[in-house]
Amino acid sequence: MARPKILVVGAGFAGVGCVRRLERRLGAGEADIALVTPFSYQLYLPLLPQVASGILTPQSIAVSLRRSKKYRTRIVPGGAIGVDTKAKVCVVRNLAGEIVDEPYDYLVLAPGSVTRTFDIPGLADNARGMKTLAEAAFVRDHVISQLDLADASHDAAERTARLQFVVVGGGYAGTETAACLQRLTSNAATRYPRLDPRQIKWHLIDIAPKLMPELGEKLGLSAQKILRDRGIDISLGVSIAKAGPEEVTFTDGRVLPCRTLIWTAGVVASPLIKTLDAETVRGRLAVTAQMSVPGRSGVFALGDAAAVPDLTKDDEAAVCPPTAQHAMRQGRKVADNVIASLRGRPLQPYMHKDLGLVVDLGGRDAVSKPVGIELRGLPAQAVARGYHWSALRTNVAKTRVLTNWLLNAVAGDDFVRTGFLARTPAALRDFEYTDAYLTPEQVREHTEAAHLQQK
Template identity: 50%
Template structure:
């Protein structure tokens, strides 16, 4: 009941602020004589927050009312989630405060679960699952993505994800719990199964996670005297023919070399056919005794996208080069939700990377402002700065501006890039302190226990049930 009242109170506050501002400005849009248009942005990720930052910078306060709809009050810097799982970074240090980043945007906490294009309203489900509606004059969809899963027997029940802070912290607890069980067991077979960890997906997240978690578990063995490094087994599995298939071959080759030197088993052109509580069956018929499977095999657009009834490409909304959704005036989409054409690549859809999302946020913010009469629209253009892959410690691979790097030079460039991309001075300071402390202080091997196992499935953590059946 309390949360229901809070949602209603927030809606009243938004409306009250709109009326107050209209009274202050004469109820105009900066000279047109009508009420201020309301710009609603869905999603507080790289793309959504970027749009609002640019709208606040470009638009006079009287030009529009800005509203953010998001289930969280922060931007999560997902690129460093593997380091949260490995205990190198404290979870809060990757959360950039929305209220700290924005000055006059009104946050509305909740999941956007539906859009009525005719009435120009969105449906928002708050913390108590009580839906409310919010009208809009401009709607910007940047709800991000969820973990892409397949109809593999046992995956929904036993697979763990790596898409948010809860999943990263839970994975660390889970791995330590398996080591505890193994250390206490007198059965060699049980020890081997508990110490075996399978990661599916050799893209960014899976590769970084396997490399860093193998390093973490070996370091943790100092507190488990009955276990040794030879009993710890990490496997990285992917259907692709090489590691990091979406990146330059140099990066994939370098990352695979580090993985194998660390002792990670890399199984390429292989996937999973069944997951059970104590085994993982691969497509080559190998049955691996294991109590852990981490699913990092890609992402899928937020289910909100499919509810619009608009044209999509591989689940992403079709938009023009200025982020506009054809057929609906005032509707924009970007980030993982949209197949944004990149004019520098003959209109091919831009990649689903943080680098694209950050740049699209700035460009879309400019174009939304232009739709309100401030500035002019420009097509999205992307200049590739290269990619960085942090493998933990002094190991990384990178190609900044096309220059291939590996080892310590790549690690320096990689961490420098992450600090710049974090976008908030306080977060940069905290993350830097975490790295410096990690270089001189032994890791703390403790379980936090924030999320009990029954609630740790991908669907429960990412709350996909709010959107109903696909």
């Protein structure tokens, strides 16, 4: 008999955690494992702001899936664009643009999330995100290019506009992005003698009334004070009404001449989830505490794309937040449940009490709340970087990151542009391919046509 096929979609914390657990705990002849991913690396997302600011190199947080020879998972290079759970087929668009079918017996959906956007005029064309490695590299090039162009300009209005930077989103990604990039431009100002450092202005805005409310009142206010002391303008209860190529209009009526808009206002589940035509909870796929999808045989979902019940809370409607610490642990638990299904054993529920939060604001600045203990300054920085360093999956990645941190601490910042997409307009959809997915009807039509061809 043919071995069962386990197909994992997504190479983030959840997907890779699941695959590595399956490889360790399944016998060589028990099942075939395949991983669908457009990139053959696991990206350590929490450190993207440090790539954008040049503290870390892109390669240091892209952990290769092909380094070890002992792994037996087959990598399917492409993006999953649809799932037909009746036919038990995942539709994949490979790197050459061809559409191929990947059949499965067990499917683990860990496609992650994409940047959440709204129907704001000009946003899709003029904003940049902070969700992929390419976006972080692009943002770094773009920010440094604004300093270069402002320094070379003889037009005072143009110079002012190029030195205004707007970050939307007061969560971890937005706060850390604004903090790290502000530090980069502040340090760079000394290398541009024609620029007045006081003209470089960063704006952090969020529609919420508080910055990073998950940190609690005291730490949230501490983070605000650190950023404001650096000169970052923080506007709460405010969002974007219109985004143009040369100006941004705020919902409070302000119009800011600006060439840089970075959008980090939350995430939503991958569009792949909609192709299942299954029940969702606030956009995330509804799953049981065992992370199985009700009514879909052999299908599991986890991570940012799934509304996994949080059994540590008294609220029955509570779901686990889309964080790395949950995704990693959910990946291992799903692997155990897939193996249990294979062997005819009962599935176990997922339960994990949140260990706390860390926010690295660059330099010696940080706020952290490990296991409920509030920390600031160097102790918080040590906890934040220690947590990230220990969470990196390989010793090679840990060595690269630690070396980068030490080199940056000793030698300071570099202000080098790589020329990445320098002459190509790059919008959110160009990096996250949100327009590549099929509808549920298109998925069914495709699988039915493929089935007829096989006959």
